[in-house]
Amino acid sequence: MKSKITKLSINGFEHIVLVNPDETLVFTLRERLNFTGTKKCCDEGTCGSCTILVDGIPVLGCLTPTVRCVGKTIITIEGISSKEDLHPVQKYLVKNGGLQCGFCTPGVVMTAIPFLDEHPNANREKIKEGLSGNLCRCTGYKKIIDAVENAGKELKV
Amino acid sequence: MEYYHIPSSVEETLSIADNYSGNYTYFAGGTDIQIYRKQKLDTHDHIIDLSRLDELKSITVNKDHLHLGAMTTLDDIISSDIINSNYPLISEAAKSVATPVIRKTATIGGNLLVNNRCIFYNQSKEWRDSIGSCLKDKGDICQVTGGNKSCYARNVSDTATALVALESEIIFLTPSGSIQKPLTELYLPCGIKSNELDEHSILTGITIPIKAEKWWYRKLRLRKTLDFTSLTVAATVDSDRIARICLNGVSMSPVLIKEALKSLTLESLIKQARKNCKTVENDLMPLKYRREMINVYLKECWETLH
Numbered sequence: 001m002k003s004k005i006t007k008l009s010i011n012g013f014e015h016i017v018l019v020n021p022d023e024t025l026v027f028t029l030r031e032r033l034n035f036t037g038t039k040k041c042c043d044e045g046t047c048g049s050c051t052i053l054v055d056g057i058p059v060l061g062c063l064t065p066t067v068r069c070v071g072k073t074i075i076t077i078e079g080i081s082s083k084e085d086l087h088p089v090q091k092y093l094v095k096n097g098g099l100q101c102g103f104c105t106p107g108v109v110m111t112a113i114p115f116l117d118e119h120p121n122a123n124r125e126k127i128k129e130g131l132s133g134n135l136c137r138c139t140g141y142k143k144i145i146d147a148v149e150n151a152g153k154e155l156k157v
Numbered sequence: 158m159e160y161y162h163i164p165s166s167v168e169e170t171l172s173i174a175d176n177y178s179g180n181y182t183y184f185a186g187g188t189d190i191q192i193y194r195k196q197k198l199d200t201h202d203h204i205i206d207l208s209r210l211d212e213l214k215s216i217t218v219n220k221d222h223l224h225l226g227a228m229t230t231l232d233d234i235i236s237s238d239i240i241n242s243n244y245p246l247i248s249e250a251a252k253s254v255a256t257p258v259i260r261k262t263a264t265i266g267g268n269l270l271v272n273n274r275c276i277f278y279n280q281s282k283e284w285r286d287s288i289g290s291c292l293k294d295k296g297d298i299c300q301v302t303g304g305n306k307s308c309y310a311r312n313v314s315d316t317a318t319a320l321v322a323l324e325s326e327i328i329f330l331t332p333s334g335s336i337q338k339p340l341t342e343l344y345l346p347c348g349i350k351s352n353e354l355d356e357h358s359i360l361t362g363i364t365i366p367i368k369a370e371k372w373w374y375r376k377l378r379l380r381k382t383l384d385f386t387s388l389t390v391a392a393t394v395d396s397d398r399i400a401r402i403c404l405n406g407v408s409m410s411p412v413l414i415k416e417a418l419k420s421l422t423l424e425s426l427i428k429q430a431r432k433n434c435k436t437v438e439n440d441l442m443p444l445k446y447r448r449e450m451i452n453v454y455l456k457e458c459w460e461t462l463h
Contacts, residue, residue, distance in 0.1 A: 022160075057261050058258045063188045063192070063259075067206075
């Protein structure tokens, strides 16, 4: 298949990149543009590690064709906050011990942020359901749920 | 782009499709078909991405009918007040599909036309090559049954189960015009070609005529999230006391049992279900367990319907 020059808007900057029509967004971001914050794990939509925001909606990078995102606003984990000023979800993940190896964390953050925007009053059960597509093999989930719950409380204030 | 087409109207879609005479794949949400492409189960040269067909993204109520555009995402269905208050069964079925993030991309039309699945087919290319191809792939025998000449891949559409139980009709557009027919007639009792939509037609919407007075829905799967179904049962009773019980995930197409509630007994319901379901050992859950669960679910369902 022939590659095509494609313009993508990622974290507020325009990127011009050569992509294959069959290529997925996570591949373009990691291999062509070096946005390695987004993790590629199962590559079949099972684990949620590659969650990215496209026009504010969380999508799985491993299932989204890159060319579908032309003209849309892409936000990756790199675009969520600066080093000094973490987003509350990130802050509480650190504070509550919601990460160990950290491989699932970008996906958790990118799922939790739009989830809390949509459900500011989400209870614990609802948070569990909202994050049910994110697999973590280290924490046993309790601390992740704690972190998202606390971040939700802070964001509401 | 030469190989990736993003049409902005249904007519444009059909004309692109017409140009490539079957050598294309439709991407609705693309959450399932993308995996088929990665596993080399789908090798068509052209991709027609339907994500910009905004005319097919609608939830409307006309008179007594609910109309869903084929490109409505499952998440839109779950968060729709009209559906939650009038058709909770549809919302419950949509909620049981995949994960919350996938549901934001996955569409109702895509879910209705989801490919039939089998543990000997939905595997990586290396896995399939090592064991020898099956009928649904490029081989000439069924690996599950050890040499049978027919394919038993299961229909795994959860929303189809609910929509069949609600006696829905589908609308599809062909070059000669729009056609409406019952959803049950879309499915073929065949694992390889699971529906009869041909390459010149496109599913545009679903119409749901009846409101259920009582309903019941349950999905059996290994985990509470993400997994495809091992057995889905949806049941409704309408105002005329007609029961419609639909089972899916246990046969090549949804199995519908429709009878007046007063003449139906639990024994005859189980008997009909067991007779019509072509269950074979093609799921992660053991066959014996799945068969037993048909009885369990139908018993639970029976208690609610009565």
